Amino acid sequence: MTHLPVRRLLVDLDAPVQRHWCGGDPFLTAWFNALSMSFPVGEQFFIDSVRQGLKALPADRQERFANEVQGFIGQEATHRRIHGLFNARIAAHGLENTWEPRAKARLALMANADARHGLAITAANEHFTALFAEWMLTHQQVLDGAEPRLKSLWLWHSAEEAEHKSTAFDLYQALGGSHEWRVRWMRRVTLIFLTDALRQTIHNLRRDGTLWRLSTWRSGWRHLMARGGLFRESWVAWRAYFRRDFHPSQQQSTASEDWLRDNANQYQRVGAG
Numbered sequence: 001m002t003h004l005p006v007r008r009l010l011v012d013l014d015a016p017v018q019r020h021w022c023g024g025d026p027f028l029t030a031w032f033n034a035l036s037m038s039f040p041v042g043e044q045f046f047i048d049s050v051r052q053g054l055k056a057l058p059a060d061r062q063e064r065f066a067n068e069v070q071g072f073i074g075q076e077a078t079h080r081r082i083h084g085l086f087n088a089r090i091a092a093h094g095l096e097n098t099w100e101p102r103a104k105a106r107l108a109l110m111a112n113a114d115a116r117h118g119l120a121i122t123a124a125n126e127h128f129t130a131l132f133a134e135w136m137l138t139h140q141q142v143l144d145g146a147e148p149r150l151k152s153l154w155l156w157h158s159a160e161e162a163e164h165k166s167t168a169f170d171l172y173q174a175l176g177g178s179h180e181w182r183v184r185w186m187r188r189v190t191l192i193f194l195t196d197a198l199r200q201t202i203h204n205l206r207r208d209g210t211l212w213r214l215s216t217w218r219s220g221w222r223h224l225m226a227r228g229g230l231f232r233e234s235w236v237a238w239r240a241y242f243r244r245d246f247h248p249s250q251q252q253s254t255a256s257e258d259w260l261r262d263n264a265n266q267y268q269r270v271g272a273g
């Protein structure tokens with residue numbers, strides 16, 4: 001069982017956020033904004049899936065997961081609340097969240113599905129999030145030009161994603177979820193996630209009036225595709241998910257622990273955690 005403390009991030013999100021808050025870079029700003037737009041709806045789905053998964057376990061096997069699930073829910077609930085505040089700030093820039101209604105419509109189709117489907121979808125998304133988190137924590141210079149409070153927001157979220165990346169996966173396994181369905185959902189989630197993330201990023205850039213600048217596309221290439229870019233760096237780790245003996249804990253680094261230790265003044269632990 002993994003201990004997952006809930007932390008309250010000590011940042012003020014009442015103050016306005018600059019239009020190009022990520023170092024004046026329209027692409028990076030639009031990309032991070034897009035991801036943030038997906039978090040409130042996505043993280044609520046993860047919470048519901050994990051809660052439902054725990055309930056589906058026989059009573060005598062629930063105890064092993066109960067604390068971890070509570071910590072997972074606490075962490076994701078905090079993320080979605082804080083990103084909701086951040087999203088309200090960036091909405092003031094004239095952006096429009098088209099990802100959320102698309103995700104809501106798709107997720108509504110899962111309402112009465114077996115708990116293992118929700119968990120497989122959550123585990124696949126959590127793998128994506130964990131890859132993104134590892135990249136963020138090991139490429140913190142990407143956020144160097146951001147205000148300290150926004151840098152903290154993204155790195156705190158990343159650190160906790162790395163911490164709880166096994167929870168949905170372990171519940172899925174405990175419920176006897178198959179390898180075939182796990183990888184089938186990963187294929188679908190990959191397609192849906194990348195399409196949605198790129199669509200929303202482009203939409204944000206279009207509303208921002210910076211879509212057709214060469215510098216925007218250069219930044220996109222450099223931060224996603226070039227050496228050191230997110231997609232290029234994460235490809236091997238993404239593919240590992242398709243191995244039969246894959247487990248999220250196989251991709252462990254100290255980046256999350258390091259950030260949480262070195263930035264303990266940025267957050268407060270909540271409750272007994």
Ligand SMILES: [Fe+2]
Pocket residue numbers: 043075076079157161
């Ligand atoms: Fe999260």
Ligand SMILES: [Fe+2]
Pocket residue numbers: 046076126129161164
């Ligand atoms: Fe998560």
